[in-house]
Amino acid sequence: MISAIDLRKGLMIKIDGExxxxxxxxxxxxxxxxxxxxxxxxxxxxxxxxxxxYRPSDKVEDVFLDHRDMEYLxxxxxxxxxxxxxxxxxxxxxxxxxxxxxxxxxxxxxVSVSLYENNAIGVExxxxxxxxxxxxxxxxxxxxxTNVFKPAKLETGYMTKVPLxxxxxxxxxxxxxxxxxxxxx
Numbered sequence: 001m002i003s004a005i006d007l008r009k010g011l012m013i014k015i016d017g018e019x020x021x022x023x024x025x026x027x028x029x030x031x032x033x034x035x036x037x038x039x040x041x042x043x044x045x046x047x048x049x050x051x052x053x054y055r056p057s058d059k060v061e062d063v064f065l066d067h068r069d070m071e072y073l074x075x076x077x078x079x080x081x082x083x084x085x086x087x088x089x090x091x092x093x094x095x096x097x098x099x100x101x102x103x104x105x106x107x108x109x110x111v112s113v114s115l116y117e118n119n120a121i122g123v124e125x126x127x128x129x130x131x132x133x134x135x136x137x138x139x140x141x142x143x144x145x146t147n148v149f150k151p152a153k154l155e156t157g158y159m160t161k162v163p164l165x166x167x168x169x170x171x172x173x174x175x176x177x178x179x180x181x182x183x184x185x
Contacts (some may be wrong), residue, residue: 002062004037004067010120010124012063012116015052019044019063019116027056027135044121048094064121066115067124072105082113082120091120098122104176125176130185131155133170136162 007013009136013023015125029035037054054060070082070091078095079103091113099125105111112124136152149161152172160174162181171185 003056004039004058004060007037007039007054007060012065012114012121013041014061014063015041019121020166021122023049044097048172063116065121067112068115069093069110070113072107072109072111074107075102082111082123085110093120093123100179101125101176101177103154103156104131104174106131106155127177128173128175128182130171130173131158133166133168133172136168137167138167143147153179 005026005027008063009022009024013020013022015116020043023040023042024036025040027035035056036121037056037058038046039052039054040049042049068084068086070084073081073083073090075081076092079092080095080098081090081092082089093113104125105123109129113120114122114124119185131154133152133167134155137150148164150164151159152162152166152167153159158174158179160179161179162172165185166172166181172181173185174181175182
């Protein structure tokens, strides 16, 4: 059990026997009355997002997750296949469960897959990834202004904005929390 004040985005909790992931949280301190935590949680079973309000002293049941390094292999319909690099066991995760995480995972990339009672329930991305640009307008000599951006398509199909001097074929570093360009890799 953890205090409601310790809830953070991405944390897995259990309410009435069902698993939820914390989507967002906000510590509210009104001018009158007691402070409380306003938390958005997403059900892993149904996929719906609900709002909960907790007092900072309330206790919430946290969930112990096992993490295994796995390699992303391929997409089959709305499911993504990951292979355990130790025992070569394959698991499938649906697009609904992964959300936009696959925008940052290239084929054959290593990711940490979260398991609860030996069932895969999601992936944990690093804070940044390096991906190749497959399509963008060509840069020209003198385009060194850093605060002017152009659209670029990455190898995963994700569209982001990069500075004018970045060209097709270059490897760039992308922040997985915001989806923004960080630097050349």
